[in-house]
Amino acid sequence: MNTFRYSRLAIGLFTIALFLPTACSAADLFQFRNGFWINLHHYLYAEALAQGTNVNPRWQASARAALEHAPCSAFAADEQRDWNEVVKLYEQSFSSRDPLFDQELLAVNRALGSADDRGSAPISISNPLRGQLQRAADAYRAHCWPAHQRANALWIAALGPRLADHGTPIAKRLSEVYGEPWPNIVVDVVTYSNWAGAYTADHQITVDSLNPDYQGDSALEMIFHEASHTIDDGIIKQLSAAFRKLNSDQPNGFEHALIFFTAGALTQTELRSSDPEYVPYAYRLGIYKRVPFWAEDEQLLQQYWQPYLQGKHSRQAAIESMARAIVGEDTKASGARTVDDEVAAAIRAVLDQQVSAWNRGDLDAFMRGYAKLGELSFYSGSTVTSGWEQTLQRYRTKYQGAGNQMGKLVFSDLEIHVLAPDAAWVGGRWQLEMTDGKRPGGLFTLIFRKLPEGWKIVHDHTSS
Ligand SMILES: [Zn+2]
Secondary structure, three states, X not given: OHHHHHHHHHHHHHHHHHHOOOOOOHHHHOEEEOOHHHHHHHHHHHHXXXXXXXXXXXXXXXXXXXXXXXXXXXXXXXXXXXXXXXXXXXXXXXXXXXXXXXXXXXXXXXXXXXXXXXXXXXXXXXXXHHHHHHHHHHHHXXXXXXXXXXXXXXXXXXXXXXXXXXXXXHHHHHHHHHOOOOOOOEEEEEOOOOOOOEEEEOOEEEEEOOOHHHOHHHHHXXXXXXXXXXXXXXXXXXXXXHHHHOOOOOOOOHHHHXXXXXXXXXXXXXXXXXXXXXXXXXXXXXXXXXXXXXXXXXXXXXXXXXXXXXXXXXXXXXXXHHHHHHHHHHHHHOOOXXXXXXXXXXXXHHHHHHHHHHHOOOHHHHHOOEOOOXXXXXXXXXXXXXXXXXXXXXXXXXXXXXXXXXXXXXXXXXXXXXXEOOEEEXXXXXXXXXXXXXXXXXXEEEEEEEEOOEEEEEEEEEOO
C-alpha cells in the first residue's frame, strides 16, 4: 500500500512538473479584462434579445434578467433614439445567433476584447457593425459603463482571493485529468455574455459578472469549467476513439456532462475544508435532471469517472467503460437515443432516487416517487392499499415499526416499456439486504404516468 501510494505520488509530481511551471501563481492562470467595447457589444446584444419578437424564449428570459441587474441612468431623447435604432439593427443581425457557435461573432469578440477603451471601435470590425458600435458608444459610456465597469471589477475582486487560495491546485488537477498543459487564458468580464452565463472559444472566456448563479464559490468552479473547454481537445478525441471502437458515435453532449462533472468534483474536493457544504453548479441548478440523458450520464460519471478523478483507474479505462455502458444501452434502440430512451432515463432517475432515499432511511423522500393521488394503488400479496398517505403508512408499519429494519435496497433486471408519451410500465426485481443476512426480494410491476410534477408511480404491484 505504501509503495502504491509512493508511486502514485511520484506520478502526480511528475505530471505537475510537466504541466505547470513551478513559479505558476494564481495570477498566471487567467488574465482578466474589463473592457468597454466588448461590454457595449454584449449589452446591445442583451437589449436585442430582450426586445426581440422572434427570439428563443430561454435566451430572452436570460437577457431580460440580466438587464434588470445592469440598469443604465436615463438617456437624453436623442441618445435614446439612436440607441433604439442600434438595438433594432442588433436584433435583425444577431438575435438568433449564438455568440459561441457563430464565427463572425467570435471574430468580433476577439477584436473587441483586446480593443483600447479610450479609442474608437477597432478598425478590424467591419461596417455596418463598427458604425453601430460607434453610434451607441457615447450614450453607453455616459449612462451605463461606470456602473457596469464597477460591477465587473467587483466580480473580479471577489474571485481574486478564491483563485489565490485554490486556483493553482484546481488548475493542476484539471491539467492532469485532461492530460494537457495549462494554456494562456484571457477572461473578458461583461454584464451579460449569452444565455448560458459564459462561453469559451479559442482561449477567450466571456463571462457574466451579474449573473446570480456565477457568484461566490460557483464563480470559482465555473471559471474552471470554462477553462476546461480550452484543454478538452484530447479528451474529446479519446472519447470519439472509444465510441468508434464500438462502431458507435459519441452521443451529443456527453463530453459536456463530463466537463460539468469534473470541474464540480475538483472544486468540491478543493473546497472541502473552507466550504464543506459546497454543492457543484450542475447539482445545485438541477442540470443533470434537466438535460436529456444527463441523469444517466451523471450515473456513469459517478461510477467510472469519479474513480479516475480519485486516482483509482486510468483515464483510458474510465473512458472505455463509459463508452461500453452507453453503447450497450443504445444498441437496444438501434444506435440512436430516441424519445423512448428519454422517458426511460427520466424513469430510471426516479427509481435511482428512490433507492438512495431508501438506503439512507428516508421514507418521505422515497415516497416522492409515487403520485400524491388518492387513486395511487399498491398491490402486495393479497392486500390492496389505496392512496399515497396509506401507502406511506404501510411502508412505515412494515419497515420502520418496532423490531423492523429497512435494509439495503437494490433494483435489478429493470425493463422500461413506454406505452405513450405520458405512460410507461416498468418491470423488475427488488431485493433487500438485512443486517441479519436475510435477503427478502421478489418481482414488481410499476405503472408510471407523466404528471405536471414529473414521472410518478401511479400503481405498484409487488410480490415476494
Ligand atoms: Zn461548458
